[in-house]
Amino acid sequence: MRIHLQNQPNDRLFDFSHAMWDEAAVRAGETGHQVTIGTTVADFTSAMTTAEALVCDASVIKARFPCPAPHLRFIFATNAGLDRLAPYDWLPPGAILMNNRGTHAAKAGEFALMAVLMLANRIPEMVTHQRAGRWEKLWGATLAARRITIVGLGALGGTLAGHAARFGMPVTGVRNTAAPHPDCARVLTMEALDSVLPETDILVLACPLTARTRGLMDRNRLSALPAGAGLVNIGRGELLDQDALCDLLESGHIGAAVLDVFTPEPIPEGHRLWSTPNVIISPHTSADDPATYNPRSLDIFLANLRAHRDGKPLPNQFDIARGY
Amino acid sequence: MRIHLQNQPNDRLFDFSHAMWDEAAVRAGETGHQVTIGTTVADFTSAMTTAEALVCDASVIKARFPCPAPHLRFIFATNAGLDRLAPYDWLPPGAILMNNRGTHAAKAGEFALMAVLMLANRIPEMVTHQRAGRWEKLWGATLAARRITIVGLGALGGTLAGHAARFGMPVTGVRNTAAPHPDCARVLTMEALDSVLPETDILVLACPLTARTRGLMDRNRLSALPAGAGLVNIGRGELLDQDALCDLLESGHIGAAVLDVFTPEPIPEGHRLWSTPNVIISPHTSADDPATYNPRSLDIFLANLRAHRDGKPLPNQFDIARGY
Numbered sequence: 001m002r003i004h005l006q007n008q009p010n011d012r013l014f015d016f017s018h019a020m021w022d023e024a025a026v027r028a029g030e031t032g033h034q035v036t037i038g039t040t041v042a043d044f045t046s047a048m049t050t051a052e053a054l055v056c057d058a059s060v061i062k063a064r065f066p067c068p069a070p071h072l073r074f075i076f077a078t079n080a081g082l083d084r085l086a087p088y089d090w091l092p093p094g095a096i097l098m099n100n101r102g103t104h105a106a107k108a109g110e111f112a113l114m115a116v117l118m119l120a121n122r123i124p125e126m127v128t129h130q131r132a133g134r135w136e137k138l139w140g141a142t143l144a145a146r147r148i149t150i151v152g153l154g155a156l157g158g159t160l161a162g163h164a165a166r167f168g169m170p171v172t173g174v175r176n177t178a179a180p181h182p183d184c185a186r187v188l189t190m191e192a193l194d195s196v197l198p199e200t201d202i203l204v205l206a207c208p209l210t211a212r213t214r215g216l217m218d219r220n221r222l223s224a225l226p227a228g229a230g231l232v233n234i235g236r237g238e239l240l241d242q243d244a245l246c247d248l249l250e251s252g253h254i255g256a257a258v259l260d261v262f263t264p265e266p267i268p269e270g271h272r273l274w275s276t277p278n279v280i281i282s283p284h285t286s287a288d289d290p291a292t293y294n295p296r297s298l299d300i301f302l303a304n305l306r307a308h309r310d311g312k313p314l315p316n317q318f319d320i321a322r323g324y
Numbered sequence: 325m326r327i328h329l330q331n332q333p334n335d336r337l338f339d340f341s342h343a344m345w346d347e348a349a350v351r352a353g354e355t356g357h358q359v360t361i362g363t364t365v366a367d368f369t370s371a372m373t374t375a376e377a378l379v380c381d382a383s384v385i386k387a388r389f390p391c392p393a394p395h396l397r398f399i400f401a402t403n404a405g406l407d408r409l410a411p412y413d414w415l416p417p418g419a420i421l422m423n424n425r426g427t428h429a430a431k432a433g434e435f436a437l438m439a440v441l442m443l444a445n446r447i448p449e450m451v452t453h454q455r456a457g458r459w460e461k462l463w464g465a466t467l468a469a470r471r472i473t474i475v476g477l478g479a480l481g482g483t484l485a486g487h488a489a490r491f492g493m494p495v496t497g498v499r500n501t502a503a504p505h506p507d508c509a510r511v512l513t514m515e516a517l518d519s520v521l522p523e524t525d526i527l528v529l530a531c532p533l534t535a536r537t538r539g540l541m542d543r544n545r546l547s548a549l550p551a552g553a554g555l556v557n558i559g560r561g562e563l564l565d566q567d568a569l570c571d572l573l574e575s576g577h578i579g580a581a582v583l584d585v586f587t588p589e590p591i592p593e594g595h596r597l598w599s600t601p602n603v604i605i606s607p608h609t610s611a612d613d614p615a616t617y618n619p620r621s622l623d624i625f626l627a628n629l630r631a632h633r634d635g636k637p638l639p640n641q642f643d644i645a646r647g648y
Contacts, residue, residue, distance in 0.1 A: 013463070106466050106468075107464070107465075107466050110441055110444070110445070110466055110467060110491070111441075111445055111464070113441065114438055114441035114442060114445055114447070117434055117435075117437065117438035117441065118438060118442070118447075120434070121434070121435055121438055121606070121610070123438070123442075123604065123606070126604070126605065126606050126607065127451055127604065129605075129607075130598065130604070130605045131455055133593060133594065133595075133598040133599075135589075135590035135591050135607055136607060137607050137608075137609055138607060138609060139337065139609050139612060139613070139614050140431070140435070140609065140613065141431075141613050141615060142430050142431050142434055142613055142616070143434060144430075145613070145615060145616075167434065265459075266459035267459050269457060270457065271457075274454065274457040275457075280447065280450070280451065280454070281450065281453075281454045282445070282447070282450055283450065283453075283459055283460060283461050283462060284461075285461055285462060285463050285464065286445070288463060289463070289464065289465050289466055289469070290463050291465060291469060292466070292469075
């Protein structure tokens with residue numbers, strides 16, 4: 001197959017290389033493909049005249065499509081959340097869009113567990129005290145004493161549910177269907193979210209941004225959490241009302257937050273988030289480990305190619321109607 | 325037995341109550357003891373005329389002993405590290421001193437895992453950027469990519485070793501004897517510490533403070549860690565040269581630190597630690613969960629009484645020669 005890997009013009013840390021491809025091809029038993037790697041617009045345009053498959057970051061897709069790509073059948077975006085590509089009318093007719101779900105599970109799962117531990121141990125408040133040069137004893141708790149609700153049980157939320165359950169936390173999962181999950185004591189549908197908020201010590205947002213989840217945690221829902229509750233957001237900034245969150249952190253109703261995603265990104269200089277108390281700001285890197293990102297991405301891409309050749313469903317095919 | 329529980333005059337959060345005792349006595353099958361609870365100096369002095377066993381914080385022992393206590397046979401300090409009680413010449417002749425090792429394992433183990441995750445995810449540096457209102461992408465890694473060395477394999481270090489191993493970390497343990505530990509890939513003696521420092525991405529100090537460990541991580545040893553290494557201290561502040569650590573954090577040779585213990589405590593106002601970059605300051609509360617601390621302590625105390633009655637070694641007897 002004619003496969004093109006397009007690197008971003010200004011992100012050497014996440015560049016694909018031919019050596020990386022060759023190793024992945026050997027791992028997958030998929031040697032023999034014709035592979036090009038490009039960086040410039042000219043590289044891209046030239047490759048699209050013959051490429052059957054494209055692997056690149058969503059920002060490349062956003063910048064270059066629609067464009068002439070007569071043979072293109074597979075587009076593999078190296079991101080999990082593709083919300084910024086909606087609506088998907090730029091997709092060449094007949095081409096299959098895939099996302100990179102699964103790549104992030106290990107790294108994001110560890111980050112999420114860390115965030116939950118930081119809330120249970122009251123690190124965000126300690127950091128606020130530290131900023132003021134103030135010593136004040138603050139007592140945390142073990143995870144088993146905290147009720148966690150995880151919105152979204154995909155690769156990120158599902159991995160966290162496993163970690164949380166192993167530490168004895170009673171885990172409530174919330175997703176589109178109430179199908180059971182092995183690491184959740186119970187799973188509720190999105191419609192039941194309101195009922196569980198008052199019983200939630202730590203709320204984790206780990207769902208994709210779709211028309212349905214945009215603004216999910218509005219001011220009313222954030223206020224429905226019990227006083228002192230903690231919040232983790234590793235989904236998208238637009239899942240919540242960020243101003244309401246800042247207000248509630250300032251009033252103390254929300255005890256602390258660990259956030260990896262924001263509206264907008266980067267957070268502008270002088271933005272109120274920088275001085276909001278009891279919040280930890282991670283610069284949207286929770287899910288990405290540069291040392292393993294590209295090799296894992298290629299493994300997933302090649303597994304999908306194999307599935308297609310075997311006539312099986314593609315595990316990473318993006319569902320445009322659902323938006324994830 | 326005549327047992328006296330002495331609360332501290334100013335720490336209601338960790339007070340013993342009769343209800344707490346009664347529940348523990350039922351759990352242990354140890355009902356029938358004569359138990360008093362006191363807070364004032366007068367309570368203490370009066371109780372010591374008849375008490376056979378005393379349960380209290382080390383600060384009470386420090387303040388009250390030596391004192392007349394003609395029947396006292398057991399002193400159970402509700403702390404693990406009793407370094408501040410050295411030398412132990414205040415101990416009434418024939419009385420057995422016990423510490424509270426074991427109580428802290430769950431809470432401190434979770435705190436230590438959190439600290440290690442924070443280093444792998446570069447949270448201390450993110451917090452330094454946040455303090456300056458600066459958005460800068462920083463990339464972390466999964467735990468499996470980091471080499472951890474844990475000094476001390478007691479309740480704290482041993483519990484952390486288990487967590488770290490479950491996340492795929494290659495764990496090196498360092499302790500007085502090189503006896504193997506089920507969660508360590510290798511165990512070295514203290515004498516071999518120098519050899520492992522250059523191969524350590526994350527160093528965790530979880531050992532007691534003794535004549536042997538005081539100043540263990542001096543400037544030379546801290547400098548022997550590879551550039552960018554992370555450090556966690558949940559032992560005692562005096563285990564390391566705090567000024568050297570601040571220097572090395574400022575120069576960037578040590579990438580980040582998560583510290584729960586300091587010299588002195590509380591950290592004075594205006595101390596350089598408050599403005600040292602890439603350090604997270606926890607106010608010596610990592611090991612203590614108020615909701616479970618006293619019940620666990622009483623369970624451990626009663627298990628030791630039972631062992632004594634059965635003629636078995638006391639699991640928590642403090643070894644004055646070793647200092648832990």
